[in-house]
Amino acid sequence: MPETISITAIASLSPLGNDQQTIWKNYQTDAHFFKTHDFGTRKALAAFLDHDSKGIIENLRQSDPKYKFLDHSVLYAIAASRKAVDDAGWRKDEVFGINIGSSRGATHLFEKHYREFLDTQKAQTLASPTTTLGNISSWVAHDLQSDGPEISHSITCSTALHALLNGVAWLRSGMADKFLVGGSESPLTDFTIAQMQALKIYARDDQPFPCRAFDLEKTQNTMILGEAAAVCCLEVGDKENALAYITGLGYATEILAHNTSISAEADCFQKSMRMALKNTDISQVDAIVMHAPGTKAGDLTEYKAIQKVFGERLPMLTTNKWKTGHTFGASGMLNIELAVLMLQHQEFIGVPFAKKQMLRKPIRKVLVNAVGFGGNAVSVLLTK
Numbered sequence: 001m002p003e004t005i006s007i008t009a010i011a012s013l014s015p016l017g018n019d020q021q022t023i024w025k026n027y028q029t030d031a032h033f034f035k036t037h038d039f040g041t042r043k044a045l046a047a048f049l050d051h052d053s054k055g056i057i058e059n060l061r062q063s064d065p066k067y068k069f070l071d072h073s074v075l076y077a078i079a080a081s082r083k084a085v086d087d088a089g090w091r092k093d094e095v096f097g098i099n100i101g102s103s104r105g106a107t108h109l110f111e112k113h114y115r116e117f118l119d120t121q122k123a124q125t126l127a128s129p130t131t132t133l134g135n136i137s138s139w140v141a142h143d144l145q146s147d148g149p150e151i152s153h154s155i156t157c158s159t160a161l162h163a164l165l166n167g168v169a170w171l172r173s174g175m176a177d178k179f180l181v182g183g184s185e186s187p188l189t190d191f192t193i194a195q196m197q198a199l200k201i202y203a204r205d206d207q208p209f210p211c212r213a214f215d216l217e218k219t220q221n222t223m224i225l226g227e228a229a230a231v232c233c234l235e236v237g238d239k240e241n242a243l244a245y246i247t248g249l250g251y252a253t254e255i256l257a258h259n260t261s262i263s264a265e266a267d268c269f270q271k272s273m274r275m276a277l278k279n280t281d282i283s284q285v286d287a288i289v290m291h292a293p294g295t296k297a298g299d300l301t302e303y304k305a306i307q308k309v310f311g312e313r314l315p316m317l318t319t320n321k322w323k324t325g326h327t328f329g330a331s332g333m334l335n336i337e338l339a340v341l342m343l344q345h346q347e348f349i350g351v352p353f354a355k356k357q358m359l360r361k362p363i364r365k366v367l368v369n370a371v372g373f374g375g376n377a378v379s380v381l382l383t384k
Helices: 020-027 051-063 065-069 072-088 107-120 135-144 159-173 190-198 267-276 296-310 328-345
Strands: 005-013 035-039 042-047 097-101 178-185 228-236 244-252 287-289 316-318 365-370 377-383
Touching (some): 020 328, 051 065, 051 072, 072 135, 072 178, 097 135, 097 159, 107 190, 159 228, 159 244, 159 328, 178 328, 244 328, 287 328, 328 365, 328 377
Parallel strands (some): 287 316
Antiparallel strands (some): 244 377, 365 377
């Protein structure tokens, strides 16, 4: 990459909490954050925002009459963005770009408005403007009083990392000096849970570790949904307050044999990882934060792709979805956050039920993966 890209702040709201100290503390335990909840006529495991984060969102909703009509996904993004911009020291009168996407967008509001329409055959006045996908970045820009470009997109579960790709492209083009990027998702609704169960990929058993992400010997699918927003601040150059540097980027798609599947050895991941590592000796990669959603095929194919790229010299491998659930469009940035925390604290966070790995220290380079329906993989190499 011709120019250094610094990550100068990262912020999130998730089941792990909303400040870096709490989030790191929760990563250091073997506890997960799933609980059984009633979704209409069915019960299912899910990972909700922590109590403190819910309070932040409720206060935000009450702070402005207009915010009372916004979807959870929009409010989550606003709250995370306020924290990130403040931590990065960006001023409100600065011009910076915003690219925050979502796999599903305004899920709660869309379902609420549609139920009301079925009952009354009338649509609420704000039904359309509050459920468009561009709603997220537009309201974040409004809240931060930003004058820069604002972009939202859905590229399924790799949405947040595609936002990062786009932000880097703007920075490298010289069209912007700073970009706020990430993803937000609030998918814990009756219909969304039903959709995942219909795909036969949702966890069915409430066992000590109900989401067996990165368990390559599991005999059934164990994906569980969570909600979150996660964003980071990108700046051109080697900044004094940089948390990490982006030193490699890769992306790829592949021809699909099925609507939800990727190839047996995840060709898209092989291509994206090799692209991200084209200027790096693979022996220098100390850890990989995998996408690993907890499904039999998804976890195994990504692992096979890693084997193809790294051979016998595998880095330390981990994932966070056994703890937080799959947060769809926000998940890639939560992976970035875990990678940054491991680089900062020089401590590897493993998966408690996975095979023990040989620890490698110091941790200098971490590769982060994400992929979604459509075989759209992204890999990002971060350097301490």
